[in-house]
Amino acid sequence: MKKVLMIAYSFPPAGGPGVQRTSKFVKYLRDFGWEPVVFTRDTENMPLRDDSLLKDIPEGIATIRVKSWDISAHKGIRGLMGKVISRKILIPDSERLWQIFEQKKAAEAVINEKIDMIYTTSLPYSSHLMGLYLKKRFPSIPWVADFRDEWTNNPYILDNPYNPLRMRIERKMERNVLKAADCLITNTPVMLRNFIEKNPDLELKDKFFAISNGYDSDDFKHIASEKQKNDKFTITYTGSFYGRRKPDIFFEALHQLLSEGKIDRKKLLVKLIGNFKQDHIKQLLDRYMLQEVVAVSPYMKHDECISNMIASDCLLLIEGGGPGAEAFYTGKVFEYMTTGRPIIAIIPAKGAAAQVIRETKTGYISDVNDVQGAKDNIIKLYTAWLENENIFSPDFNAIRRFDRRALTEELSKVFEKAESRVKR
Incomplete structure (x- = not known):
C-alpha cells in the first residue's frame, strides 16, 4: 500500500469543524490503496479539544506529533504578547513558527516512512509552506495542496486587509504554492474558479479540483433518527459567530414574529451550541427581547451535538454576505442535511451553500439581509410543526453524493493525477 504524509496542524483530539475534513480522509483512505501517515502538532494546550473525534482514526495509523510552538497559549503577560506577535507579526499565520522549526522533522518522516505522496491542508496556510519546503527537498514525490478556504481572497482578509507589504508577501507565498504543487484542491467550485481567474498566468485549470466537505454516515448510525414531537418548536444552531457571520437578521425576524403574535413565545426554543462571546450574545438577546426563548450552550462533543441536531425541529444556518462570500459551503451544512431536519438558511442566496441546499431540497433559503424572507421561512416551518x-x-x-467515503475516493483520484504529473 502506498503511503501519504498528511500534514495537518489541526487533527484530533483538536476540536472544531476544520479538523473533520482531514480526519475523515484518514479514516477512509486505506479503502482506496493509501496508508496515511499524519504529521501534526502535539496535544498540549489545545484551545479546543474533543477526544470523541479520535474514534475516527483507524487503529495503527502512524501519527507524528511535534511541538506546536503556540506562543499564544502561555498564561498572563507572555500569552498576551504571544497573541500580539501571532496576529501582527507572524506571516501568514500564527503557525509559521511550527512550520519553520518542525519542517526538518517532516522531511525525516518522508525518508523514514518511505512516503509516496505529500498532502497539506489549510488553514493554517503555513502547512502549505511546509509542503513547499518538502517539494523542494523531494521533487520526485507528488504534492497535493488542499485549500479548505481561500488564502489572499479570503472574505475575512478582504474585510480587514493587512498592510500592503504583508499582502504582497502573502500573495507571493500563495503563488509559490500554486506553482509548485502538483495538484490543488478547493472546497467549492466557486473557490476553484476564483483561484484560476486570479492567476491566469499559472495555467492552473488542469491541476485544480473541487472536493467539498461532507458527512459521515457512521456518525449517525448509533443515534435514533426518529423523535417525539417537542413541546416547543426547537431551532438549533451549532458553531460560532464571528466576522460576517452574525445572528442579527435571524434575531430581528424572530423578534418581529413574536411581537406580531405569529409565534407563541411559550412554544419556541432556540438552541445556540458552540463557542460564543457570552457578553455579546447577552447584549443581542436583550436588544431583541429573546432572553426567554434562546438557550446558549458551550461547545459540546461531536456525538452530543449531532444528538441535539436530530432532536430539533429545524436547524439554523447563517453566513454573512460581501465580497467572496458566495464561495463558501460552511461545513455544517452537510451534517445538517443528513439529520432529516429542515434547514433555515440565512446565507448568500446565489452562493455555493445555497446551491447545495436547493439541489438536495434540504431547506429554506433567504438572503443575508432579507428579514422578511427569514420570517416567511420560520413561520412556514412553525405552522407545519403546530399542525x-x-x-x-x-x-x-x-x-x-457528499458521503465522506465517496469524497475520499475523489481524493485518491487526485493523488493519481498528481502521480501522473510527476511522471511526465
Whole structure:
C-alpha cells in the first residue's frame, strides 16, 4: 500500500469543524490503496479539544506529533504578547513558527516512512509552506495542496486587509504554492474558479479540483433518527459567530414574529451550541427581547451535538454576505442535511451553500439581509410543526453524493493525477 504524509496542524483530539475534513480522509483512505501517515502538532494546550473525534482514526495509523510552538497559549503577560506577535507579526499565520522549526522533522518522516505522496491542508496556510519546503527537498514525490478556504481572497482578509507589504508577501507565498504543487484542491467550485481567474498566468485549470466537505454516515448510525414531537418548536444552531457571520437578521425576524403574535413565545426554543462571546450574545438577546426563548450552550462533543441536531425541529444556518462570500459551503451544512431536519438558511442566496441546499431540497433559503424572507421561512416551518404537517421532502440520492467515503475516493483520484504529473 502506498503511503501519504498528511500534514495537518489541526487533527484530533483538536476540536472544531476544520479538523473533520482531514480526519475523515484518514479514516477512509486505506479503502482506496493509501496508508496515511499524519504529521501534526502535539496535544498540549489545545484551545479546543474533543477526544470523541479520535474514534475516527483507524487503529495503527502512524501519527507524528511535534511541538506546536503556540506562543499564544502561555498564561498572563507572555500569552498576551504571544497573541500580539501571532496576529501582527507572524506571516501568514500564527503557525509559521511550527512550520519553520518542525519542517526538518517532516522531511525525516518522508525518508523514514518511505512516503509516496505529500498532502497539506489549510488553514493554517503555513502547512502549505511546509509542503513547499518538502517539494523542494523531494521533487520526485507528488504534492497535493488542499485549500479548505481561500488564502489572499479570503472574505475575512478582504474585510480587514493587512498592510500592503504583508499582502504582497502573502500573495507571493500563495503563488509559490500554486506553482509548485502538483495538484490543488478547493472546497467549492466557486473557490476553484476564483483561484484560476486570479492567476491566469499559472495555467492552473488542469491541476485544480473541487472536493467539498461532507458527512459521515457512521456518525449517525448509533443515534435514533426518529423523535417525539417537542413541546416547543426547537431551532438549533451549532458553531460560532464571528466576522460576517452574525445572528442579527435571524434575531430581528424572530423578534418581529413574536411581537406580531405569529409565534407563541411559550412554544419556541432556540438552541445556540458552540463557542460564543457570552457578553455579546447577552447584549443581542436583550436588544431583541429573546432572553426567554434562546438557550446558549458551550461547545459540546461531536456525538452530543449531532444528538441535539436530530432532536430539533429545524436547524439554523447563517453566513454573512460581501465580497467572496458566495464561495463558501460552511461545513455544517452537510451534517445538517443528513439529520432529516429542515434547514433555515440565512446565507448568500446565489452562493455555493445555497446551491447545495436547493439541489438536495434540504431547506429554506433567504438572503443575508432579507428579514422578511427569514420570517416567511420560520413561520412556514412553525405552522407545519403546530399542525403536525410534514412539508419537508429531502432528496436523499443527492445528499449521498457528499458521503465522506465517496469524497475520499475523489481524493485518491487526485493523488493519481498528481502521480501522473510527476511522471511526465
